[in-house]
Amino acid sequence: MAAKNLSVFDAIGPRMVGPSSSHTAGAARIALVGRKIVKGRIKEVQFFLHGSFSKTYKGHGTDRALLGGILGYSTEDPRIVDAYAKAKEEGISYSFIPTDLGDDYHPNTVKMLITNEAGVQVEVIGESIGGGSINIVQLNGLRVEFTGEFYTLIVKQRDVPGVAAHITQCIASEEINVAFMRIYREEKGNVAYTVIEADEEISASAVEKIKEKRDLIKDAFIVSLR
Amino acid sequence: MNFKNGSELEALCMETGKSMAQVCIEREVELSGRSEENIREEMKLNYVVMKNAVERAKNETLHSMGGLIGGEAQKLHARMQSGKTVCGTRISKAMAAAMGVMEVNASMGLIVAAPTAGSCGILPGAVLTTAEAYGWDEEQILDALFVAGAIGLIIMRNATVSGAEGGCQAETGSAAAMAAAGIVSVLGGSPRQALDAAAVALKNVMGLVCDPIAGLVESPCQKRNAIGVANALLSAEISLAGIPSIVPFDEVVDAAYRVGKKMPMELRETALGGLAATPTACSLCSRIYN
Numbered sequence: 001m002a003a004k005n006l007s008v009f010d011a012i013g014p015r016m017v018g019p020s021s022s023h024t025a026g027a028a029r030i031a032l033v034g035r036k037i038v039k040g041r042i043k044e045v046q047f048f049l050h051g052s053f054s055k056t057y058k059g060h061g062t063d064r065a066l067l068g069g070i071l072g073y074s075t076e077d078p079r080i081v082d083a084y085a086k087a088k089e090e091g092i093s094y095s096f097i098p099t100d101l102g103d104d105y106h107p108n109t110v111k112m113l114i115t116n117e118a119g120v121q122v123e124v125i126g127e128s129i130g131g132g133s134i135n136i137v138q139l140n141g142l143r144v145e146f147t148g149e150f151y152t153l154i155v156k157q158r159d160v161p162g163v164a165a166h167i168t169q170c171i172a173s174e175e176i177n178v179a180f181m182r183i184y185r186e187e188k189g190n191v192a193y194t195v196i197e198a199d200e201e202i203s204a205s206a207v208e209k210i211k212e213k214r215d216l217i218k219d220a221f222i223v224s225l226r
Numbered sequence: 227m228n229f230k231n232g233s234e235l236e237a238l239c240m241e242t243g244k245s246m247a248q249v250c251i252e253r254e255v256e257l258s259g260r261s262e263e264n265i266r267e268e269m270k271l272n273y274v275v276m277k278n279a280v281e282r283a284k285n286e287t288l289h290s291m292g293g294l295i296g297g298e299a300q301k302l303h304a305r306m307q308s309g310k311t312v313c314g315t316r317i318s319k320a321m322a323a324a325m326g327v328m329e330v331n332a333s334m335g336l337i338v339a340a341p342t343a344g345s346c347g348i349l350p351g352a353v354l355t356t357a358e359a360y361g362w363d364e365e366q367i368l369d370a371l372f373v374a375g376a377i378g379l380i381i382m383r384n385a386t387v388s389g390a391e392g393g394c395q396a397e398t399g400s401a402a403a404m405a406a407a408g409i410v411s412v413l414g415g416s417p418r419q420a421l422d423a424a425a426v427a428l429k430n431v432m433g434l435v436c437d438p439i440a441g442l443v444e445s446p447c448q449k450r451n452a453i454g455v456a457n458a459l460l461s462a463e464i465s466l467a468g469i470p471s472i473v474p475f476d477e478v479v480d481a482a483y484r485v486g487k488k489m490p491m492e493l494r495e496t497a498l499g500g501l502a503a504t505p506t507a508c509s510l511c512s513r514i515y516n
């Protein structure tokens with residue numbers, strides 16, 4: 001039972017490659033967010049499949065949908081069916097590993113280890129929560145929470161005073177209406193992530209402005225599914 | 227312009243003199259900030275995907291991921307050619323369309339979740355077949371889909387359309403309710419009649435469990451889409467004949483939600499009960515996954 005105002009397109013939609021909104025469409029969307037988090041060409045990806053994903057992934061095409069997302073395909077892109085061949089063409093190696101992440105995770109969860117050309121690896125955990133909706137719940141070992149449905153910006157920063165103020169200033173100067181802003185801190189080290197979800201598109205110039213403070217900001221990038 | 231349930235939707239139609247489709251579109255304009263044209267365009271994209279899926283299954287032999295279904299639409303069409311259908315051409319066509327869309331879905335083809343992927347055959351099967359029979363233009367088809375969407379979002383808001391939460395009544399029952407209301411509305415029924423048709427369709431399958439073999443959206447899902455179109459068409463007919471639903475739509479939605487809540491976990495998409503737990507299903511399951 002949702003209290004928010006549903007759209008008529010929540011009832012008729014999404015347009016998607018079958019067979020399952022949670023096991024196919026949602027899986028593609030999680031991987032698509034993963035792709036956006038990684039810089040540069042992707043070389044390798046390992047998918048750790050948890051819960052129902054681990055048991056029924058073949059019959060639901062979850063594997064192809066995940067790989068499709070890594071290739072940049074949306075839920076309605078028919079190329080998802082040929083994702084294996086396309087991944088080979090693009091020189092991306094992949095593996096699917098059934099696993100048990102524990103009871104804390106939703107039954108339809110995948111952990112992705114994505115490595116780019118330069119050898120940089122990111123770890124993303126996403127849950128497919130029904131009807132094609134997703135939650136990204138972990139980023140490089142850090143608990144986070146965002147859906148990709150808003151315009152979403154992730155900032156990787158030094159965990160020192162003044163950073164949050166700098167980010168909000170840059171966003172405010174572009175007159176962007178922020179829906180949510182959260183800061184996640186690593187326990188060790190002094191790295192933190194800020195996740196901003198906005199109703200309007202976050203411009204490239206705002207992102208550049210944020211990155212200008214090189215001493216504070218390690219990285220900033222857009223990961224929305226819109 | 228907003229509504230939380232069927233009676234609010236009906237009241238808005240009566241106050242403004244506008245059709246259910248129009249009220250639904252104006253609500254969407256208000257909530258999304260998009261133009262009416264833009265919203266109609268989006269629904270048209272959905273309509274085109276539905277139409278293509280129906281056509282595809284008619285012309286192609288499709289193979290599902292789990293191998294449990296494929297080729298049913300073509301078999302039904304072959305039987306129609308023989309002129310000996312039990313159901314008559316209209317229902318046979320609608321059924322073939324619905325089962326065909328489910329073949330497209332199960333073979334990783336493009337479909338529109340309506341309201342879910344598991345029930346994606348019912349709305350195109352019932353609405354597009356009726357549209358063809360009555361010679362509806364595109365605007366009328368889109369109107370039927372908007373009314374269906376209004377019913378769907380009311381059920382999503384006040385109950386659920388997920389098999390994992392409410393059983394198959396929530397998926398194929400909702401889809402049939404949506405289609406029935408859309409058809410009644412475009413064929414000139416009053417808002418109350420459209421809601422009654424939706425109520426009847428939902429009542430007809432109250433308590434239906436979700437028990438997909440091997441956890442896949444193939445069997446019994448595909449045949450429940452066939453009965454779903456029949457359910458939609460019969461419910462529309464009942465309502466258009468002036469036979470009311472004794473229990474009003476909003477109460478039926480609430481009852482279905484309560485019934486779903488009472489269903490044990492085994493009968494809600496987990497593939498641990500119902501048909502999914504039969505010896506045949508279990509042996510199919512080990513064939514598919516080994």
Ligand code: SF4
Nearest residue numbers: 344389394436437447
């Ligand atoms: S049996 Fe379950 S999965 Fe199949 S259509 Fe019904 S609700 Fe959907």
